[in-house]
Amino acid sequence: MPANKNALLRYKVLDDCFKRRGRYWPVEVLMEKVGEALREDGGPASVSKRTIQEDIKNLRLNYQAPIETESGRGYYYTDPGFSISNTPLTLDDLPVLHQSLAVLRQLQALGVSDELDEVVQRIEQRLTQPGAAPAPDVVHFEQVPAYTGLTWLRPLYQAIRQREVLWLTYQPFQASSARRELVHPHLLKEFNHRWFLLGLNAQNVHVTSTYALDRIVAIEPANAPYRPGELDPKAYFQHVIGASVPPNGEVVEIHLRFSPARSPYVLTKPLHPTQLLVAETSQSTEFTLQLIPTREFITLLLSFGADVEVLAPASLREYLRQQLDKACANYSVG
Template structure:
């Protein structure tokens, strides 16, 4: 289980005390100091109990739960102290840059809540946050904030689907698409779990159907159960299914298109620094920069382009340009002026 922030703060205070060699730290003096600092910085009153401090010292020592392996010693002359002169639980080369990397990794793992693998890293990151904030005096103000993962529906199926793919076992999926009157139940050979825009999807081959990947949103799955059908591996590498897509929803009869886009001067720098797709290239035509994409059109691509409003113009192909024009005309109909 991850260590609580109050426990991390107590460890930091104990460490600060034991590094102050001019003081003789009896157990009671150490307990009072920890109680005072934790009360001030956490905003929670009350003394730290004798039992809590004993557990903290045990956890900090060699073999303890924290992994600090702190050389905490006691004798009548010096009281509690570090037997190694320069020791501190914060003696490591980690920096704020390391914390950023670990926070990003934790953010990715927290998207896998259904797999339950983020617990240990969460505790590590908490200890690093405490180290940086305690040492730099940043407890009272936030200077680094990360986007929190959404608690999306369907994560309860992650573990079961992951295990099925890993063990190459077919599954019965009970699935109800949006707008479908009822759910359908069928055997699926599962090949890949993929996340897009905060939602989880599983990709597989429907049993008894023509070869071709089908996409199932986890938030539309109503049930998962093992099937006795023999598992069939994908004929193609599943990780390449979406190489030519933006999003997950392939439009009917869609083919790979060479798309040319003209962005406004204000929007273009954002597109250049954060490409829309890995195929993105920039051409210079008549003194202006034209963004090119080579992708299969998807609903998500249409939504993305519409989201840029007047900041983007689809130059080619003409079919996509006409489709965007029709969607914008329909949107405009929602905002016709009304008289009262």
């Protein structure tokens, strides 16, 4: 387990003692020295012999501290130049570093995990014994599929950090040709394994524009003054599911009824922070959400199939009915 504050203080006191050349430290003396430091720090009034012995064991295991003992005299460092301050990380830190690195690898296209990967390997080589088996993975993240837009992730990230205006050559899926736009980049957002750039288009700086990275054809630096944005992601996306906010979209109360089979999943993993439970029976569970009905939200509703019914608003209910009728028509017999 990771050391707590008191344990780290005890380790430091023991290390300070053992660093003093030519001295041996009986466990009783170590108890006195450690207890004094703990009291000054507002900790417990004393420390037990067993605690000191466990601390020495942990220093040997996690810090590879060269601690030996001589009968009748006490403990000492066999290497007078050793100090745990020269090895600030321990074996207990490695699982944390590996799992943190696994998270960062999800953003590998940003280039932020490569250097850290090398650092972790160096630390691991220093802390582990030669030939030791690597620690097994205990967390498995969903693998991100190959995505065309990842090519642009790093340069866009750098442009935002450097406050650089860009010429974006952009071609929507339904467009016959690409268009070239002057863009002030402000934010990168991921949704459903796709990345989007949000910023101001020079032709309309009053509305935030959204660009899917997989539809970007080219990026060029633009020699133009950068216009910083006032985009607060938490506030901007508070009433949408997805990566874009319709310019004239209105927030409405959406009333949904879920089947008993689906209800536990929606209860334990809400569709949106605004989700509110309004009724629950053995037959169904009803929720309300305060949302702008975006395409991404409608796609999510359709993915539930027969397990969800839109009760309100009427316009959304009718639209879902039409989409489901079209889906059923794809499977008509004859």
